[in-house]
Amino acid sequence: MKNSLGRVESVLVLGGTSDIATATVEALIGRGTRRVVLAGRDRGRLNQRAETLRALGAEVDVHEFEALDFDAHVGVIDSVWDQHGDIDLVLLAVGALGHPDTDERDPGAVVDVIGTGFTGAASVGVATAERMRTQGHGTIVVLSSVAGERVRRANFVYGSTKAGLDGFFLGLGESLRGTGVHVMVVRPGFVHTAMTAGMKPAPLAVGPERVAADIVRGLERGSELVWSPPTMRPLMSVMRHIPRAVFRRLPI
Amino acid sequence: MAHEGRETNLPGTLDDEVLTGWAGTAPTRATRWRPSTIGDVERHLARPWSRGIIARGLGRSYGDAAQNAGGHVVDLTGLEHLDGAGIDEGVIACDAGTSLATIMASTIPRGWFPLVIPGTRFVTVGGAIAADIHGKYRHGSFASSVVDARLVTTTGDALTIGPTADAATRPGGREKAAWAATVGGMGLTGVVTNARLRLHPIETAWLTVDTERCHDIDDCMARMLDRDDRYRYSVAWIDTMARGRNLGRAVLERANHSTRAELDSARATRPLDYVVHPEVNAPPWFPDGLVNRVTIKAFNELWFRKAPRESLAHLRSIVSFFHPLDRVIGWNRVYGHRGFLQYQFVVPYGAEAVVRRALDRFSAVAAPCFLAVLKRFESASDGLMSFPMPGWTLTVDVPTSLGGLAELLDDLDAEVVAAGGRVYLAKDSRLDRAMLPDMYPRFAEWREIQAGLDPRRTMQSDLDRRLGMVDRKETS
Numbered sequence: 001m002k003n004s005l006g007r008v009e010s011v012l013v014l015g016g017t018s019d020i021a022t023a024t025v026e027a028l029i030g031r032g033t034r035r036v037v038l039a040g041r042d043r044g045r046l047n048q049r050a051e052t053l054r055a056l057g058a059e060v061d062v063h064e065f066e067a068l069d070f071d072a073h074v075g076v077i078d079s080v081w082d083q084h085g086d087i088d089l090v091l092l093a094v095g096a097l098g099h100p101d102t103d104e105r106d107p108g109a110v111v112d113v114i115g116t117g118f119t120g121a122a123s124v125g126v127a128t129a130e131r132m133r134t135q136g137h138g139t140i141v142v143l144s145s146v147a148g149e150r151v152r153r154a155n156f157v158y159g160s161t162k163a164g165l166d167g168f169f170l171g172l173g174e175s176l177r178g179t180g181v182h183v184m185v186v187r188p189g190f191v192h193t194a195m196t197a198g199m200k201p202a203p204l205a206v207g208p209e210r211v212a213a214d215i216v217r218g219l220e221r222g223s224e225l226v227w228s229p230p231t232m233r234p235l236m237s238v239m240r241h242i243p244r245a246v247f248r249r250l251p252i
Numbered sequence: 253m254a255h256e257g258r259e260t261n262l263p264g265t266l267d268d269e270v271l272t273g274w275a276g277t278a279p280t281r282a283t284r285w286r287p288s289t290i291g292d293v294e295r296h297l298a299r300p301w302s303r304g305i306i307a308r309g310l311g312r313s314y315g316d317a318a319q320n321a322g323g324h325v326v327d328l329t330g331l332e333h334l335d336g337a338g339i340d341e342g343v344i345a346c347d348a349g350t351s352l353a354t355i356m357a358s359t360i361p362r363g364w365f366p367l368v369i370p371g372t373r374f375v376t377v378g379g380a381i382a383a384d385i386h387g388k389y390r391h392g393s394f395a396s397s398v399v400d401a402r403l404v405t406t407t408g409d410a411l412t413i414g415p416t417a418d419a420a421t422r423p424g425g426r427e428k429a430a431w432a433a434t435v436g437g438m439g440l441t442g443v444v445t446n447a448r449l450r451l452h453p454i455e456t457a458w459l460t461v462d463t464e465r466c467h468d469i470d471d472c473m474a475r476m477l478d479r480d481d482r483y484r485y486s487v488a489w490i491d492t493m494a495r496g497r498n499l500g501r502a503v504l505e506r507a508n509h510s511t512r513a514e515l516d517s518a519r520a521t522r523p524l525d526y527v528v529h530p531e532v533n534a535p536p537w538f539p540d541g542l543v544n545r546v547t548i549k550a551f552n553e554l555w556f557r558k559a560p561r562e563s564l565a566h567l568r569s570i571v572s573f574f575h576p577l578d579r580v581i582g583w584n585r586v587y588g589h590r591g592f593l594q595y596q597f598v599v600p601y602g603a604e605a606v607v608r609r610a611l612d613r614f615s616a617v618a619a620p621c622f623l624a625v626l627k628r629f630e631s632a633s634d635g636l637m638s639f640p641m642p643g644w645t646l647t648v649d650v651p652t653s654l655g656g657l658a659e660l661l662d663d664l665d666a667e668v669v670a671a672g673g674r675v676y677l678a679k680d681s682r683l684d685r686a687m688l689p690d691m692y693p694r695f696a697e698w699r700e701i702q703a704g705l706d707p708r709r710t711m712q713s714d715l716d717r718r719l720g721m722v723d724r725k726e727t728s
Contacts, residue, residue, distance in 0.1 A: 001718035004277030004315065004593050004681035005658045009718070031658065032684065086321075086717070136303070136322030137280035137714075180270050180281030180321060221653075222590060 001088065002137065006220035007032045008088035012080055014065060014124055015093035016040035019193035020143060022049055023212035024091060029056045031216065037080055037087070039065035067094040067120030068112065077127040086135050089219075090128045092142045092169075094121050095162075097195050100155040110157055117161040122168050129172060132181040139182045141215060142169040146189045146227075149236045153248060173224055184218055186211070187236075188228040202252065204229055259324065262296060264288045271325065274584050275314040276591030277652060277681055280321035280714055284308070286330055290347060290445045293326065297443055298408035304712025305406075307443045309376030310351060313383060314594045315681030316714035317438050323712055326443060328378055334358055342451045343399055348378030348444045355449070360526040360570070364451035365509065367397035371625075373575050378444045383678035384436035384638040386629070386645075388485040388507075388574070393633040393640045395435040397450050403434055405442035406710040415634050433701035436635025438677055440711045440722055441702055456523040458510040459485070459573045463563045465556070469500025469608055469626075473644070476504065476628060484508050485573070488626040491552040492614050492648060493545070500611045502626065503559040507573055515567070527569050533581045540588035543651050548620040555623065592651045593681050595661055598629065599673035600643040606671045607644050610664055614648060617656065624648040636698040639676040647679070658682065677715065685719045699723045 002008050011028060013021045016038030025036055036058045038046050043062065050060040061084065065076050081087065098113040125140060132138030147155060148162030166185055173183030188211045190202035211228040218226035227233040242250070258266070264287040272279045285305075287293050297305070303323030310329060311318060318325060328349035335345040339362055344355060352366060353373040359365065370385045379385075381401060386393040400414030413431035434441045462483070466472035472488050480486045483506035490502040512523050519525075577583055584592070599606045607626065614621060625647040629640045650657060665675060665687055674691035675683055689695045703709075703723055716722050 001316075001321075001714055002278055003718060004275065004591065004652055007658065007682070133281075134322055136282055136320075178268075178270055178281070180279060 001086070002139070003032075006216075006222070008139070008219070009033060010035040010037075010084065010087050011089045011091060012037045012039065012084075012087045012128075013091045013093060014039050014128075015067070015095065015143075016062070016065075017042055017045045017049060018093035018143070019195070019208040020188065020191060020211050021091050021093035022052070023208040024141075024215050025053060025058075026056060027209075027212045027216050028089075029053060029058045034058055035084060036060045037063055037084055039063040039076065039080065041066045065124075067116045067124065070120060070123045073120075073124040074127045077124065077131055081131050087131075087138065089139045089141065090132075092121055092125055092128075092140060094124070095143065095165075095195075097155075097158055100158065103157050113157050114161050114164075117158070118164045118168070121165055125169060125172065129176060129181060133176070133179050137180040139184060139219065140169070140172075141184045141186060141219075142166075144169070144185050144187050146187050146232050146236050149187065150239045150242075150247070152252060154252070170225070182222065182224075184215075184223055184226060186215055186218070186226045186228060187232065189232045204232060204235065258283055259285070259299060259301065262287070263292045271308070271311070271319045272591070273313045273315045273317065273319065273681065274311060275593050275681065276584060276587065276589075277593065278316055278319075278714070280316070280319050282320045282322065283324045284327050285324050286327045288330075290331055293328070293443055293445055294404050294408075294410055297326075297404050297406055300708075301406075301710050304710050306711060306713040307348075307378055307382070307439050309349065309379035310374050312372055312375050312379065314679045315677075316718060317383070317678055318379070319714040320712055321714055321717070328443075328445070329376060336362075338448070339364060339451075342453060343448055344451060345446065345448045346377055347446055348376060348381075348401075350377050351375060352377070352380070356570070357526060357528070359451055360454070360457050361524050363454055363524055365454045367450055367452050368392060368394045369574055371575065372578050374578060377447050377449070381435055381444050381447065382437065382439040384633055384635045384640070385678065386627075386640050388487045388627060390480070390486060390628045390630050392631055393436075393635075393638060395633045395635055395638065396631075398435070399448040399450055401431075401434070401447040402445050403430055403442045403705075404445050406706045406708060410445075429701050430705055432634050432636050433698050433705065434635075436633060436638030437698065437702065438637065438715055438721070439713060440716055441705045442711065454509045454524075455512045456510045456515055456519070457526045457570055458515060458519065458523070459507040459568050459570065460510045460514050461505055461507040461563075461566045461568045461573060463560055463566065464504050465559055465561050466502040466504055468498060469502070469611055472500060472502040472504060472626065473604055473607070476626075480506065480628065482506075486628065489555075490611065490624040490626055491556050492611060492619065492621040492624045493549045493552050494556075495615045499615060500608065501556060503556065505573070507568070510567060514565070519567070528571055529579065531579055531581045534583050534585050536582075536585070538586050538588055540590065540653070543587055543592075543620050543622075545618050545620045548622060552623065587651050588653075590652050592649055594647060594649050594679045595664070596645060596647040596676040596679045597664070597668045597673055598639060598641055598643050598645040598676070599668055599671045600641065603671035603673065604644065606667050606673065607646050609667060610646055610648075613660055613664065614650070617654070617660065619648075619650055619654055619657075621648050621650055636694040636701070637677065637692055639674065639678070641674070643673065645676075677719075680715070680719075683719060688719055688721070
C-alpha cells in the first residue's frame with residue numbers, strides 16, 4: 001500500500017529490461033518498495049535485472065509479456081495480480097525505437113514500432129487500469145518522450161508513436177479521476193540508454209538515473225506530467241511554436 | 253461504472269467515493285455504506301465483503317485508518333441516538349455514530365462532562381474507541397471512560413465488551429479479550445455499534461486556566477513535572493521554529509473545571525451555559541505553499557508574544573481551551589493539495605532527550621510547523637494496541653512537501669523505539685511496518701484475538717494493508 005509521502009510497496013514494470021525503468025525501481029527500493037514484478041519478452045535479460053534488484057533487498061519475480069501479443073494482455077495482467085495481490089505502481093516502459101532510416105519505407109516495421117509503443121502500451125495500460133479500478137487505488141507511470149511533443153523528420157515513426165501514447169494516457173488519467181487511480185506521464189529528453197547507444201546525443205541529454213529521480217519526485221508531488229530534465233519544458237514550448245519552414249532547417 | 257464486488261440489496265445508501273484521512277494524503281476509492289439502522293449492521297456485517305469493510309466516522313484520523321481501497325466503509329455518522337436515562341449516575345448510552353459534540357451539547361447543561369475529550373469534538377464514539385483517543389487529561393485514555401460497548405463481528409455475533417466485571421462474568425470470557433483487542437484496535441475487530449460512557453461531574457461550563465510562558469523545552473518539562481498535579485488538564489504549545497537557546501519555547505496552559513464560586517456574577521446566573529460560537533468555514537481552496545517558513549515563523553512569533561508571561565485563574569470557555577481549531581471548519585485545507593501529516597510519538601519518562609532531539613531536528617531543517625503539542629500520560633490503557641503509556645507525548649503537524657521528511661521521520665522512529673516508545677496509529681500515514689512489533693509489544697497477542705473475532709479476515713483498511721496488521725498467512 002502507498003503511503004502519504006509517495007512511497008509504494010509493490011511495483012510492476014511492463015518492459016522490464018528498460019534502463020529507465022530499472023533505475024526507477026532501484027530508486028524506489030531505496031525508498032521502501034519491497035515487491036517487484038518485471039514483465040517483458042527477453043527472459044534472460046529480465047533475470048539479470050531481477051538479480052540486480054534482489055541484491056538491493058527486494059522480492060523480485062519475472063513474468064512473460066509481449067507488447068505485440070495484444071490478445072494476451074488481459075491474461076498477463078490478471079496473472080500478475082492473482083499471484084502477487086495488489087500492485088501499487090505500474091511502470092509502463094514498453095517501446096521500440098525501430099530503425100529510423102529504413103522503417104519509414106517498410107510498412108511491417110512501422111506497424112511493429114507503433115504496435116509496440118502505442119497499441120500495445122494502450123491495450124496493456126487499459127487492462128492495468130481496470131485492475132486498479134477494482135482495487136480502488138494505484139499509479140500508472142507511462143514513459144512517453146519529448147519526441148512526441150514536436151515530431152521531427154528524423155524519427156517521425158517513433159515520435160508519432162510517442163505523441164499518440166502521450167495523448168492516450170493523459171486522457172486515460174482524466175477518465176480515471178474519482179476512481180483512486182492516478183496516471184503520471186513522463187516526458188524524458190534524450191537519455192543515454194541501451195536503446196540510444198551509438199546515437200548522437202541531443203541537447204540536455206541525461207542518464208537514466210536522472211529520469212528516475214524526476215519520476216520519484218513526481219510521485220511525491222502527485223504530478224500528472226513530468227518533464228525530465230525539467231528544463232525540457234520551456235525548451236519544447238519554444239520548439240512547438242517554430243514554423244515548419246524554419247524547423248526543418250534546424251540541425252536536430 | 254459498477255465495481256466488481258460491490259454489495260447489493262443493502263438497506264441504506266451506497267456511494268463510490270475517493271476517501272482520505274484528515275490530513276488529505278494517499279486517496280483511495282471505496283464504497284461508502286450508510287446503513288439506516290444499527291440493526292442493519294448486525295444483519296449484514298457477516299457478508300463476504302469482497303476487499304473487506306471498515307467502519308468510518310467523521311474522518312478525523314489523520315492517516316488511512318478509515319479508508320478501504322476497493323472495498324466498503326460503513327459510515328455510522330447518521331446514527332446518533334442518545335439515551336440519557338442514566339445521566340444522574342453519570343452514565344450516558346449512545347450509538348457509535350454519535351459525536352462528542354452531540355454528547356457535550358446534551359450533558360454539559362446537565363452538569364456532566366466527558367471523562368476524555370481529544371483536540372476536536374467532531375469525533376464519533378466508535379472512532380474514539382477504535383483509536384483509544386486521549387486528550388489533555390493525563391490519567392486515562394478514552395478506554396477509561398467506557399462502561400461497556402457492543403461489538404458486532406463478521407461472524408454475525410454481537411458481543412458486549414468492556415473493562416468491567418460485569419462484562420467479564422459473561423460466559424466464554426471472550427468479551428474481555430475482545431475489549432482489549434477492540435479499544436485501540438483501529439476498527440479491525442468488527443464494528444462497535446453502541447457504547448455506555450462514564451461522565452465527570454462539573455459545576456460550571458467554564459475552565460479556570462493558568463497560563464505561563466516557558467523559555468525553552470527543559471523549562472517547560474520541569475514546570476509540567478513540578479505542578480501538573482494541581483490541574484486536571486495540562487498542555488504545552490511549542491514554537492517548533494524557535495532555535496538555539498529558545499529551542500522548544502512554549503506556552504503552558506493548565507486548567508480545572510471552574511467551581512460556581514469562581515464565576516463572576518454575570519456568568520454565575522447561568523453557570524452551565526455551554527457557549528459554542530457558530531463555526532466559520534475555511535475557504536474551499538488554498539494555494540499550495542501557503543504554509544511556508546515565513547508565514548509560520550510569523551504566526552508562531554505572534555502567538556508566543558500574544559500569550560501572557562503569566563496569567564493565573566483566567567476563565568475560559570470549553571471551546572477556547574479544548575477545541576480552538578474547531579472554530580474553523582476545514583482548517584486542514586490550508587496545507588494545499590498535497591496535504592500534511594501529523595507525527596505523534598510517546599516516550600517513557602527518562603527519555604526526555606528524545607523529545608528535545610525531535611524538536612531539534614524539526615528546527616534544524618526549519619520545518620514550517622504550526623505549534624507542536626506536548627502532553628503527559630500517567631497511565632497506560634487496557635488496549636493491546638493502544639497508544640498511551642506513562643511518559644511524554646509530542647505532536648507535530650508537517651506539510652508533506654517538506655524535503656527529506658521521510659528520512660527525518662524514519663530517524664525519529666528509530667530513536668522513539670530505542671527509548672521504548674511508539675507512534676500513534678490514528679495519526680500515522682508513513683510508518684515502516686517492521687517497527688510495529690517493537691513499538692507495540694502486545695501486537696502478536698492482538699493478532700491472535702483479532703483472528704478469532706474475524707476468522708475470514710473481512711475487516712480490512714488501508715492502514716492494515718500498509719502496516720500488515722491483520723495476520724493473513726493462514727487465510728487469504
